[in-house]
Amino acid sequence: MAKIDFNSVYSDMLPFWNKISENEKEFICSNSADVIYKKGSAVHDSTECSGVIFVQSGCLRVYIMSDEGKAITLYRLYKGDMCMLSASCVLSSITFDVFIDAEEDSECYVINGPAFMKLSNNNPDVKIFSLETAVSRFSDVMWVMQQILFMSFDKRLAIFLLDETSRTGSDFIPLTHEQIAKYIGSAREVVSRMMKYFATEGIVETSRKGVNIIDKQKLRNLTL
Secondary structure, three states: OOOOOHHHHHHHHOOOHHHOOHHHHHHHHHOEEEEEEOOOOEEEOOOOOOOEEEEEEOOEEEEEEOOOOOEEEEEEEOOOOEEOOOOOOOOOOOOOOOEEEEOOOEEEEEEOHHHHHHHHHHOHHHHHHHHHHHHHHHHHHHHHHHHHHHOOHHHHHHHHHHHHHHHHOOOEEOOOHHHHHHHHOOOHHHHHHHHHHHHHOOOEEEEOOEEEEOOHHHHHHOOO
């Protein structure tokens, strides 16, 4: 594998890069790694400060877990996305436990957490960037909570299916009922019952391979 020129990478990705010294740049680059996470592997759990993660390929799932073991997906990270919540030592105000798994084989650039914390503590521009990046994700978190607390399940499921078709550009969604349940914080049985209802209404067709949207307008009407 070719050696990564992290200086060039961060120059394009980090707005504060040209405001820090050459020694600090070298320090961060030397504490960066190109990491491959296999599908299904744990990327981050609440017991460690994994660091700042930049997704280069694949997909990571960020979620929280109840004491009973129920997982609620907060959001997913794709190519070009960055995760600050995995650097809990940098964001001491984040007191809830966040978990991250690889949904697909994923390549990520990772800046060591304690190293980034040292840089952040010495540079207000870096600290501000860290906080702004974390806060920007809370709109996604609040949207998830709003759906769970205030929306009917058929509306939540319809929104999820439409978001997936918009993201992929395809009316076929290659996800099982169990995977969908994991993403929207429900049980597989509940998803299966609602999918059966959607199918009887002529909105979707389901199979072992996934869900095919056959009447997008009816699906949109459920979100109103």
